[in-house]
Amino acid sequence: xxxxxxxxxxxxxxxxxxxxxxxxxxxxxxxxxxxxxxxxxxxxxxxxxxxxxxxxxxxxxxx
Numbered sequence: 001x002x003x004x005x006x007x008x009x010x011x012x013x014x015x016x017x018x019x020x021x022x023x024x025x026x027x028x029x030x031x032x033x034x035x036x037x038x039x040x041x042x043x044x045x046x047x048x049x050x051x052x053x054x055x056x057x058x059x060x061x062x063x
Contacts (some may be wrong), residue, residue: 029037
């Protein structure tokens with residue numbers, strides 16, 4: 001039987017490495033453009049929801 005010491009146990013936690021988002025390649029839109037597009041999409045969806053609410057509510061629609 002061997003008398004080799006066991007390896008030290010690893011402690012869970014931060015490894016010290018940090019993750020940095022890389023800018024996309026030249027064929028992909030940059031972060032600023034993606035953020036603007038996401039904001040525009042949210043406005044579009046909100047506007048569509050209010051338009052649907054007005055159509056369903058009736059109102060001044062001609063018979």
